[in-house]
Amino acid sequence: MRFLYGVQGTGNGHMSRAHAMATAFSNYSDVEVTWLISGREREALYDVMSGDFLWRRGLTFQSKNGRVQYLKTFFNNNYVQLLSDTLILDLRGYDHILLDYEPVVAWAARFSGRNALGIGHQYAFQYPVPMQGESLLTRHGMKIFAPVASSLGLHWHHFGYPILPPIIDLAGHTRQSTEDKKVVVYLPFEGQQKVIRMLRDVESHQFFVYGPGLVDGDQGNIHQRALSRDGFKQDLVTAEGVICNAGFELISECLSLGIRVMTRPVDKQLEQLSNALALEQLDYARVAYTLEPNSIGDWLDEHDVVQVDFGSVHEQIAAWLIGGQTQSVEELAAETWADVRVRRHSTRDASQAA
Secondary structure, three states: OOEEEEEEEHHHHHHHHHHHHHHOOOOOOEEEEEEEEEOHHHHHHHOOOOOOOOOEOOOOOOOOEEEOHHHHHHOOHHHHHHHHHHHHHOOOOOEEEEEEOHHHHHHHHHHHOOOOEEEEEHHHHHHHOOOOOHHHHHHHHHHHHHOOOOOEEEOOOOOOOEOOOHHHHHHHOOOOOOOOOOOEEEEOOOOOHHHHHHHHHHOEEEEEEEOOOOOOEEEEEEEEOOOOHHHHHHHOOOOEEEOOOHHHHHHHHHHOOOOOOEEEEOOOHHHHHHHHHHHHHOOEEEEEOOHHHHHHHHHHHEEEEEEEEEEOOOHHHHHHHHHHOOHHHHHHHHHHOOOOOOEEEEEOOOOEEO
């Protein structure tokens, strides 16, 4: 059985889901997966994707200081190249076309009359989940970016619809103990030096800062780290807190590990603003629309922790796909949520509540 799997490479969340799905597919000896990644420079992918993969330029968003720049995004993308890559992509020989919000494979399938299945967070927004920052432009743009014939949407809650829990990519990384006052920071859409200058004023904690353009180096309470999948996971599982933008996958991993989160959604970005609203409604994380030393310090002084066991959704999806999709999406969603458990406790008194 041969799969073509397109992955949007702009955010590490898509890449983490791809890694988890690759792990799940590796349990089946008769399955062959060809990965196609777009939206990020090829050289920047080797630290976050192992093995062979196809690469295309695709589409990506431009941002500055935590705000999407729509005009720059429009002019910086090469639509002629996108159309060319789409039209010449050969889909023959593949039994199934899968994608995680990746436009080249999505449009190639559309033009070829092939059904593509989308697996990812963006596909949850076809249902009336918590949303904010919506406009006609952003809503329509989300629909046409990577259109699919059918989909498996992922979210932190089902909200009464056939949505699946998150895919968690933590294979080989377990949370055995935490390092006191260690905080991992991943704010790729912000100016990295501005973030570092701000964190220097919060002297009570040690900040491990990952971001584009950074190289390994330690100075005072700031520990800069170059982007690295394994290095990031190793720091993540020993951290007591994470400061990040409102991307879906990293926050999902934090919830799974019981790591406290402070998140700043990217301005004018529908998915991130909607994620922030969902987190506030679920009371899963602290949302801050601006970051400053005082607000970070207040959050660091809190002790409430949320931990959510989402299960092995990637393995359930792989089994569903390879088993011929005999269950409906509604049945698959109900099965994946059956064993999800939410636990809340305080690190101050170690009391547990169901």
